[in-house]
Amino acid sequence: MRIATWNVNSINARLPTALTVIGGLEADIVCLQELKCEDHKFPREAFEDLGWNVATHGQKTYNGVAILSKLPFDEVLPRLPGDDTDEQARYLEAVVSTGGTAVRVASIYLPNGNPLGTEKFTYKLAWFERLRLRARELRDYEELCVLAGDYNVIPRDEDCYDPAAWKGDALFQPESRAAYRALLNLGYTDAFMAADGGIHRYTFWDYQAGAWPKDHGIRIDHLALSPQATDRLKSVKIHRAARGLEKPSDHVPISADLAI
């Protein structure tokens, strides 16, 4: 089974590109982030016509997450628990099963957190802690579980071109990295690190300043695997070519192959 995650940066601004990219993934499950539309504006039929089951949790203008699955959904849970006043659509969880094996997948769009010293960074860390608490609950289910998405965290210095350029950025702060490590320390495994671990392997290149032609990217899209999922991990692929297409997202998909 191949599980992919991709920050599409508006599903409606690049639907033809998105259909091409998603088709090329040859995935069974695709987590999407930054839909930038409400649920009724998601192009559901375009995906259903291609055989996808579609679950969305969107909002107007900002954020929004979805899960596409070739297998039917047994369960769909929008919203991250822990703060009923949080109106930002950044979390969607679903369960599918095949051959008696259940797989739980979450599509995650972690807050960016910039600029530092504002409530945006505080919100990022608070949201991260809510995610950790949910991840701890899910770990104790002892299921195959994949927490996939745009974490807005650069885990290592080697996950960016120039660490000095990111020094003052929320994605590179010690607190952000510590929060990501705390999630992994529950027992989750960063699929890329387990299967590859290479340096300067990016999933995002800014639209500005020629970041893509100069390969000045960052690795911020991650798949965190529960122990049961980690035992099944075969390989991880970063779908880098997507960044060179017409009207690309600033992120590319990353996928993990599990022996299921």
Added chain:
DNA sequence: ATGTCGATACTTTATCGA
């Protein structure tokens, strides 16, 4: 040194978020 993109609205350019 510079360089972008997408959504929105008291819109046709400014603003915000990334």
